[in-house]
Amino acid sequence: MLSKQLYIGGKLISSGLTTDVINPATLLPVGSIAAADIPQAELALEAAQKAFPIWSKTSIKQRTDWMYKLRDAVIENEQHLRECVHLEMAKPWASTKDDYQMLVDSLNFYADAMLNLAQETLEDKEGTHVHELRREPVGVAAAFLAWNFPLLNLAYKLGPAMAAGCPIVIKPSVKTPLSAYAVGELCAQIGLPDGVVNILSGPDHKVGDAISASTIPSLLTLIGSTNVGKHVIGTGATSIKRYSMELGGNAPAIVFADADLTTAADVICGVKYSNAGQICVAPNRVFIEESVADEFIEMVLTRTHSVNVGFDKEADIGMGPLMDSASWQRIDGLVKEAIAQGAKLLSGGSKPPGLETGYFYSPTVLLGVTPEMAISKEEVFGPVISIATFKKHEDVLNLANDTDAGLTAYVFTQDQTTADHFADELRFGEVQINGIKYAINLPHFGIKQSGVGVDCSLLALDDYLAYKRISRAL
Numbered sequence: 001m002l003s004k005q006l007y008i009g010g011k012l013i014s015s016g017l018t019t020d021v022i023n024p025a026t027l028l029p030v031g032s033i034a035a036a037d038i039p040q041a042e043l044a045l046e047a048a049q050k051a052f053p054i055w056s057k058t059s060i061k062q063r064t065d066w067m068y069k070l071r072d073a074v075i076e077n078e079q080h081l082r083e084c085v086h087l088e089m090a091k092p093w094a095s096t097k098d099d100y101q102m103l104v105d106s107l108n109f110y111a112d113a114m115l116n117l118a119q120e121t122l123e124d125k126e127g128t129h130v131h132e133l134r135r136e137p138v139g140v141a142a143a144f145l146a147w148n149f150p151l152l153n154l155a156y157k158l159g160p161a162m163a164a165g166c167p168i169v170i171k172p173s174v175k176t177p178l179s180a181y182a183v184g185e186l187c188a189q190i191g192l193p194d195g196v197v198n199i200l201s202g203p204d205h206k207v208g209d210a211i212s213a214s215t216i217p218s219l220l221t222l223i224g225s226t227n228v229g230k231h232v233i234g235t236g237a238t239s240i241k242r243y244s245m246e247l248g249g250n251a252p253a254i255v256f257a258d259a260d261l262t263t264a265a266d267v268i269c270g271v272k273y274s275n276a277g278q279i280c281v282a283p284n285r286v287f288i289e290e291s292v293a294d295e296f297i298e299m300v301l302t303r304t305h306s307v308n309v310g311f312d313k314e315a316d317i318g319m320g321p322l323m324d325s326a327s328w329q330r331i332d333g334l335v336k337e338a339i340a341q342g343a344k345l346l347s348g349g350s351k352p353p354g355l356e357t358g359y360f361y362s363p364t365v366l367l368g369v370t371p372e373m374a375i376s377k378e379e380v381f382g383p384v385i386s387i388a389t390f391k392k393h394e395d396v397l398n399l400a401n402d403t404d405a406g407l408t409a410y411v412f413t414q415d416q417t418t419a420d421h422f423a424d425e426l427r428f429g430e431v432q433i434n435g436i437k438y439a440i441n442l443p444h445f446g447i448k449q450s451g452v453g454v455d456c457s458l459l460a461l462d463d464y465l466a467y468k469r470i471s472r473a474l
Contacts, residue, residue, distance in 0.1 A: 002031035007184025009047035010194030025090035025311030025358040036202035041210040044198035048140040048167035051195030056137040056165040064111035071107040073186040084179035092317040099151035105440040106159030114163040135465040137165035139218025146223040147173035156455040164464035177201040215239040244453025244463040249407030252400035253283035259412035265299035277383040281408040290389040321359040331382035334375040406448035
């Protein structure tokens with residue numbers, strides 16, 4: 001079993017409290033962490049606050065040098081970091097590469113970005129002043145991470161915070177803290193200045209609320225559900241703070257009759273079954289034009305039946321388990337309720353044969369899902385493809401937009417006019433046309449109830465940097 005300590009104020013420490021990390025495939029403990037309580041949360045916040053005057057004034061070159069040192073340590077410890085993700089999530093080994101690589105990419109990208117960030121001057125029409133626009137660190141940042149991509153989610157926050165000069169307190173989910181704690185070990189190993197990065201995990205209602213309610217953080221950033229986002233904003237109202245939040249999604253995927261059906265089936269099944277569907281951008285509602293529905297559904301079923309479900313580092317596993325019993329019960333309940341309300345089960349809908357232990361759920365396909373069903377209204381966050389058919393373009397546009405979520409939408413068509421029209425009219429932060437692409441340099445954000453602020457790209461730095469105008473009279 002792995003054993004991990006808190007990383008606070010530049011030191012690896014214990015708390016007197018421990019929490020086991022349970023593998024959701026075997027239901028056995030794979031590690032133990034030193035768990036934080038309110039005193040440790042306060043200690044981490046104070047360490048970050050103490051570091052701010054020093055780290056914020058550290059030259060960009062010195063900060064980026066530290067980022068490169070951490071990147072090198074991450075690269076040297078790839079196998080261990082991936083092993084942590086593999087064990088704490090039972091994520092297929094091949095899939096752990098994405099988590100690890102995003103951390104490397106983030107440290108590289110934001111270090112390079114800050115080195116090349118130019119100062120701006122503003123025009124003075126009367127010619128009486130010279131104006132300079134600066135961007136300076138906003139203050140201490142606090143980050144709450146979802147459990148579904150333990151290192152990737154950490155990467156989204158760590159890179160821009162370090163580059164901008166903001167000390168950060170990172171709270172990974174207590175379900176998947178091992179890989180984040182391992183990053184704390186690397187920070188200690190390279191001798192990162194005290195308090196620049198602090199990593200601790202513990203109960204949300206204690207540790208999370210203590211961090212949110214503190215007046216120390218200038219920025220609260222979160223990856224999680226919309227309800228958690230509302231809670232964090234509410235508890236954070238003790239002071240004026242910035243918020244950057246990537247929240248829940250309810251992504252539509254619209255497949256038109258002229259689409260490349262092979263590509264559409266590959267993308268939809270690939271995203272929906274990757275990570276057992278526990279992805280905020282996974283297609284939640286699939287709308288297929290009626291004239292090609294039979295052909296497309298057959299393609300989806302072929303791919304569904306070929307998914308190798310399990311937990312084995314040495315095998316070619318395509319999908320692991322759900323995270324916990326609550327997730328399994330909720331998803332199974334949504335599927336059963338949809339069937340009772342008239343949806344047709346084409347595949348799955350239960351535990352896979354031979355995988356009775358663990359929170360495995362079969363890749364599942366439902367047909368005839370209607371907007372009234374809960375499985376259409378809620379973010380499923382599981383390996384369930386819900387299919388409905390349509391005839392008229394405007395009807396499906398209205399159905400796709402009929403959600404409070406606004407993270408990602410997918411459109412598959414070979415007609416440029418149709419693609420342009422739907423790209424204009426779909427009310428989502430991201431519209432992916434005939435494919436899917438995510439990278440550290442591409443902004444990731446939602447609208448409506450799917451969040452505020454930006455992850456990834458240069459735009460993310462705006463959450464961690466504050467503007468200052470300096471005007472000098474001539």
